[in-house]
Amino acid sequence: MFDGLLVPETVYAEIEAGGVPPGLADVSYELVETDAEEKKTGDLDVGESAAISIARERKVTLLTDDLAARESAADAGIEVHGSIGVIALAHGRGRLDADEAATQMRALQRETSLFTTDAVIERGIELLDETR
Amino acid sequence: MAAEISDRVREIAEANDLPESEVFERALERGLEILWEDVVLRRYLGGEIDRDEAIEQVGRTEVERVEREQRIVEEDVDWGLNA
Incomplete structure (x- = not known):
């Protein structure tokens, strides 16, 4: 990638x-x-x-x-x-489908010390969805 | 996990000289506050409520923080999809 x-x-x-x-x-x-x-x-x-x-x-x-x-x-x-961008890049290049990318983004927020809240993560997922 | 929670509750109760029931009550209040802020901020980011209403419900600091985080996430998603 x-x-x-x-x-x-x-x-x-x-x-x-x-x-x-x-x-x-x-x-x-x-x-x-x-x-x-x-x-x-x-x-x-x-x-x-x-x-x-x-x-x-x-x-x-x-x-x-x-x-x-x-x-x-x-x-x-x-x-x-950051990691959100890497996940989006993987999606953009066909390495992850939209559902997999959404799962990875949610896991980032839930399982790591990522800077952001789930409201912002969901907004990021919406942006990915808009590209479908 | 359950044992860890139980140990923590006991330690917090001892450290604050509180009954364990009050520790649970305070934990529930704080947890609900965080979950409520997420609901409000999600409504704000989704355009369901305006900025002033969001500030009124969760405070300016939280709204400005989430705006900053949103900018970063949007920049990252835009980069990832277009790199």
Whole structure:
């Protein structure tokens, strides 16, 4: 679905600490080394700062669900999207049908610390439905 | 899960020096408040009520938060469908 997926080593270490999701083994990605402390941006943690730094240096889209990181990246002129966008992309490219995309969006809100409420998720699902 | 809830209720009751029945009552009130806000915000996003009415029912902070979240979700969906 993507030309490539870059994961900062700092972010991977954070994922490892919380338990690597089994699905990650099926995804091809490149670990990218950064000097996390040196790259630290404002109040963002080192993982988010590293991701922003890599996105800026390589001129690629940043994927994050952290609102503060998202705003910081957008302010820096970096294209930034989140899990909702990835689900919509999978739907747009025929990897998920509309029902599967809706299920995934609801699961994001229910099972993760996604920033938003179910009212907004339902609005996102409506937008997907409008493309049917 | 049931045991976890029961343990938490007991701990909250002890920490606040309250009977467990009152902990349940407060939990129900807070839970209902959140569910009610979702109903109001969904009506607002769906155009069933206007912004002023939404603000009156759940407060300006909540309405502005949901507007910000909606912008982000719309941007993401638009990107995903058109990338």
